[in-house]
Amino acid sequence: MKKNTYHLITIGCQMNKADSERVASFLEERAFRLLEDFTEANLVILTTCGVRQSAEDRVYGLVNQIRKANTEATVVITGCLAKRKDVWRRLKGQVDLFMPINELPNIFELLEKNVSRKEQGLVDSRIIEGEKYLSIEPKYQSPYTAYVPIGNGCDNFCAYCVVPYARGREVYRPLEEVIAEVQGLLAKGYKEIVLIAQNVNSYLSGQDKFPDLLKKVLALPGEFWVRFSSSHPKDLSDELIALLADQKMCPHLHLAVQSGDDEVLERMNRKYTASHYRGLIAKARAVRQDLAITTDVIVGFPGETEEQFENSAKLFQDLKFDLAYTAQYSPRPGTVSALMEDNVSREEKRRREKVLTEILKISGEEKNREYLEKEVLVLVDGTNKNGKYYGKTGSYKTVIFTAPENIRKDDLVGNFVSVKIIAVMDFGLEGQLVI
Ligand code: SF4
Structure with a gap:
């Protein structure tokens, strides 16, 4: 087992992915090194999802595998399953710490208090200074698309949903902090900004609501796309709908x-x-x-x-x-x-x-x-096993396209390109690069 190393597993939604990006940067700032394989890492963190049984079952399977392959690793569960007592019981003896994500700044303190795996790390969940963990600068997974959480939690309590119990009540980041994060991303050349929260429509920072935040993001200079997710139909306002007309807003x-x-x-x-x-x-x-x-x-x-x-x-x-x-x-x-x-x-x-x-x-x-015979703007993600490029349109359509061989992959991936659509697939489009 290698000292000061970590392995990170993320299951579920964009919010979980954004949380994992913060876990990664938090650990790396403290001299932890990411390992691609959990068998040698001394800290394994799972950002979990409990929205569907299948996602939950994956966690049970993974914890078993980790424990078999690496008996000495410290295993931490965060995300949706961190507060579920039935999960604590089911994974008794296998997990060192169940940590609500907002406890991330205290992870080492919690682990120290809780070193015995037998004692199970059933720490009381304390909400520390709101959602301070969201202020941690994340280690973004992509160099051109960034998921920017504007808040955490949900107050809606839809009858079927675990999120309000798993993530707690709504807490939002100050507007200035979100804008500063987006400005930093644009300065680094990011092309796509996705503002995320369980219900962006409930955003509130002082007197500023979500449309106020969105207007400020759209007013920032540069060529970039903006998306947001998710919106609840009960409070999608006319003001927010009107902003969909802005050309920086993805359609x-x-x-x-x-x-x-x-x-x-x-x-x-x-x-x-x-x-x-x-x-x-x-x-x-x-x-x-x-x-x-x-x-x-x-x-x-x-x-x-x-x-x-x-x-x-x-x-x-x-x-x-x-x-x-x-x-x-x-x-x-x-x-x-x-x-x-x-x-x-x-x-x-x-x-x-x-x-x-x-x-x-x-x-x-x-x-x-x-889209047939039309030219569309595509943000390129990479190439598939057949050597064709793939990416997505602002309307979130997957596009597979070909490009002349003399064009370098690095010049396309992570950039906007024009593609002429020549065929329609089941849930996507096919085209050719327009030079
Ligand atoms: S609004 Fe979304 S996150 Fe909130 S309770 Fe309903 S389904 Fe769950």
Whole structure:
């Protein structure tokens, strides 16, 4: 085992990835070196996700593997599972510390107090000075796309969701601090800034709300794209929708609908109706015609009848999403819906997911066909195993494209290029570099 080395595993959403970037820089500032392999690291940190059972099961599997391969490593769990007592019990004897992410500045102190693995590191969770860990300058994973957390936590308590319990209540970073981070990124040549929080619409710093912050980011000089995620439909304001027209704003809105049925939405505690959601999409499309819309939806929420599911299917047909992330409902421990009877069979959930996927395939292709023969701006991510380049448009479409051999890869990756779209794939586009 190598002294002062760490290995980092991240599971789940952009927020978790941004948290891991802070863990990495925090450790490296204290002379820890990243190892690609956990078998030799003396500190292994897992940033975990508990939104789906499959993500949670991955953590159990990984901890077992780590323990078998490296009995001496100090294993720390942070992220969604850090506060779950059932997880503490399940991983008893295998994990040294369960650390809510906002405790990161105290990690060594906590480990010291808690050296015995047998005692399990069941430290009391203390919230230290708000979300101070967000002020740690992260070790960004990408040299051209940066995820900038503007806050942490959620107060919405959707019936199926663990986030308010796992991450705690909403806390936001001061506006000046966010702007300073973005300015620093732009000075380093970053091309894409993604402002993230569980619900960006709730952002508040003094009197400044999210549209105020966004306007300040958009006013910064330079050629760059801005995205934000996620927005809650109950409080997506007209002021924020209007800002989608700004040319630095990517023409992409991710707005989770979760269900197209009012009764289900009410039981989910989403606090909007399907017609309110439809109204928001109409307003957003009126502001920006090239806007791509993506969403999240759950099928088989407790008590969801066939008729109620059909309302979701109808909404999908009417709104023609570009892409959707469909989840078959599974109860998460500690949530309100976990107390409801999970009475839609697994088979039926699978069928409902398939119905939505079929609708989406048609609408996605229809949307993608609008790009045929057009030139689009692409931010290039790399090359695939066939030697073709890939990247994404501002509308979040994946584009695979070819470029003449005399063009150097380094001149393309991490830069904006023009690509002419010549074909449409299932969930993406194919093209040729325009020189
Ligand atoms: S808004 Fe709802 S689904 Fe989103 S993080 Fe908060 S509780 Fe979870």
